[in-house]
Amino acid sequence: MPGKILVVDDEPAIRAMVRFALKQAEYTCSEAGDATEAQALVTADTPDLILLDWMLPGLSGIDYARRLRRERLTQNIPIIMLTARVDEEDKIRGLNTGADDFITKPFSPRELVARVKAVLRRMVPMAVDEVVVSEGLVLDPSTHKVLANDERLSLGPTEFRLLHFFMTHPERVYSRERVLDAVWGNNAYIDERTVDVHIRRLRKALTVSGYDRFIQTVRGVGYRFSGDA
Template sequence: MSGNDILLVEDEPAIREMVSFALGRAGLQVREAEDVTEAQSLLADKLPDLVLLDWMLPGVTGIDFARRLKREEYTRELPIIMLTARSDEDDKVGGLEAGVDDYVIKPFSPRELVARIRAVLRRARPEPADEPLSVDELQLDPSSHRVLARGSQLEMGPTEFRLLQFFMSHPERVYSREQLLDRVWGRNAYVEERTVDVHILRLRKVLGPYGYDRMVQTVRGAGYRFSAKV
């Protein structure tokens, strides 16, 4: 888990310093914000792996910011741990309903905080499934890294393989270029959106001789969808 990027949103300098030191010693990278405005600027620059969010912040509260993050498509799946002095059950329920993944009650030990962060990161990033995928007579096996179309093995590049694996795992849903970049290339990949089109064309070319290129569908003005329906 070392190297994960944590965004710490906390208005008290002493707590920010203590938490940053503890997480740094645990091998975690920390970016600091003292309020929601600064946090939003850091989020726009780079999406972290997890947000450590104080409940009581000046201006916009942490719980309101958590609700906002869960409403936005770009940050909806971002794990959030709330730092709070509020230990009442109603407060905890309210936070969980807002989409918070976990609570750490102040005062807390740095060791406990690191353990909670690692647990949430494990839940948020499960290991990729190795189960074979199949649509019609198109088969993809992640463990052996093979794709078969009507029994014939297809040769494709690693990016096309990941793209097809993602599509076959999420059929019938439209994804924008930005979403595909995020989910297939990775959050921090510096790749232009038009690169997606290039790899879509390559994937269709490989699937074309067997008629499966029709499954990789362009949805005008929205993005791409993988569907067995014509």
């Protein structure tokens, strides 16, 4: 399950509490005391969610949130604002921060985790899959796009899953049965030959950019995805 969370607050006590609560819920978290520190951590290892204190020394939480929203790389990261008092909430709300939620101090660990879960569930779409790359072949599950040498190629759902499976399990031969389990699901009543057909379709799609050679047939055993012939 996903969960790198960045906590930005200048009060160590708060950070400690938050860290404890998040650990409890099996989230990993990193901490920063101000926007500068935070930015360093963000670029180093992009978090899945940011807990951001409203009042920060230096660049304020609001301004930092705006900045994050403007940058392409970070604009999809959900932000939860931490505010000291409730009446600040309305103020902030009117200030075009891109906050996805607010938590008012003081808050309980339970409350914190509940909100984090809610926001992650709502904002982070689908699975937090990683982009898979293999010698010029790029497969991105979150955008559902496949690029072969910067050239976009279109695959059907099954072909997409098939390629995804092979790209994440390269250099190894898989029997048709195993492929069926992995790509179609562990309990599909599908003829094994069907795998051949989809391999064929996938190959055809990859051929236009010369990547069909990546899919190799191992006679009597199955198929393998590999960079070398």
